[in-house]
Amino acid sequence: MTITEVIKILDARVLCGNDALTQEVSTACGSDLMSDVLAFVKGKTVLITGLTNIHVIRTAGMLDIHCIVFARGKVPGDDVLREADEIGIVALTTRHTTFTTCGLLYTAGIRGNNDRAQPD
Amino acid sequence: MQEYTLADAYEVSARDYATAGDASAAIKRKLKQLGVDSAVLRRIAVSSYEAELNMIIHSLGGTLSMTMTPSEIRLLSADIGPGIPDIEQALQEGFSTAGEEARNLGFGAGMGLPNMKRNADEFNIQSEVGKGTQIRMLFHL
Numbered sequence: 443m444t445i446t447e448v449i450k451i452l453d454a455r456v457l458c459g460n461d462a463l464t465q466e467v468s469t470a471c472g473s474d475l476m477s478d479v480l481a482f483v484k485g486k487t488v489l490i491t492g493l494t495n496i497h498v499i500r501t502a503g504m505l506d507i508h509c510i511v512f513a514r515g516k517v518p519g520d521d522v523l524r525e526a527d528e529i530g531i532v533a534l535t536t537r538h539t540t541f542t543t544c545g546l547l548y549t550a551g552i553r554g555n556n557d558r559a560q561p562d
Numbered sequence: 563m564q565e566y567t568l569a570d571a572y573e574v575s576a577r578d579y580a581t582a583g584d585a586s587a588a589i590k591r592k593l594k595q596l597g598v599d600s601a602v603l604r605r606i607a608v609s610s611y612e613a614e615l616n617m618i619i620h621s622l623g624g625t626l627s628m629t630m631t632p633s634e635i636r637l638l639s640a641d642i643g644p645g646i647p648d649i650e651q652a653l654q655e656g657f658s659t660a661g662e663e664a665r666n667l668g669f670g671a672g673m674g675l676p677n678m679k680r681n682a683d684e685f686n687i688q689s690e691v692g693k694g695t696q697i698r699m700l701f702h703l
Contacts, residue, residue, distance in 0.1 A: 477677075480611065497579075497667050505607070
């Protein structure tokens with residue numbers, strides 16, 4: 443599905459990256475632990491998190507994660523969103539909790555990253 | 563002797579969380595410009611970022627270096643201490659001595675070294691307490 447569909451499913455608001463919403467997403471990862479994200483995520487993935495610090499963006503940048511959903515209505519600071527925008531990450535916020543956000547996307551066909559960060 | 567096409571070194575300061583990731587982002591950007599395959603690039607970026615974070619979280623400071631030849635990329639993380647007393651233990655997934663600051667930011671879960679080892683084609687770590695730690699990683703292109 444596209445990021446536009448993700449927005450619709452989660453009733454989300456776009457925080458940055460408005461011009462990149464037609465990108466496809468097929469997998470997702472829900473975590474507040476960036477150490478785990480670094481160890482388990484591969485490929486084009488949506489990251490669902492409750493953390494809003496700059497390291498979420500930097501971790502996503504290293505992994506080529508192109509869409510981050512901040513759960514429970516959280517909105518990172520302007521400096522964090524600026525960096526996300528600079529490296530081409532779409533940032534969304536949804537009022538749903540992390541658990542519900544994951545559940546809604548799973549129900550819609552998005553699956554998890556079961557493989558570790560290994561070569562394709 | 564093999565001719566290097568690129569060699570870069572970045573200083574990494576202890577506990578400097580504000581700039582954490584800058585060195586790895588610079589390395590990733592350069593390698594992307596040079597057309598390195600995206601799957602290999604992601605493995606290098608993850609390994610480099612883990613090494614950089616480890617130096618910030620645990621070390622007294624150090625240097626992250628990258629050298630590239632037409633056939634391979636090497637990363638070297640070299641710090642000035644304090645050194646790892648038990649490398650076997652440090653390589654176990656989940657073992658961590660990271661402090662609260664690192665954990666609050668979402669790091670320090672004891673995944674760094676195992677993740678570097680998993681992502682690199684060759685991985686070597688040497689450490690001496692009181693002297694420092696050197697991590698060498700090789701990636702085939």
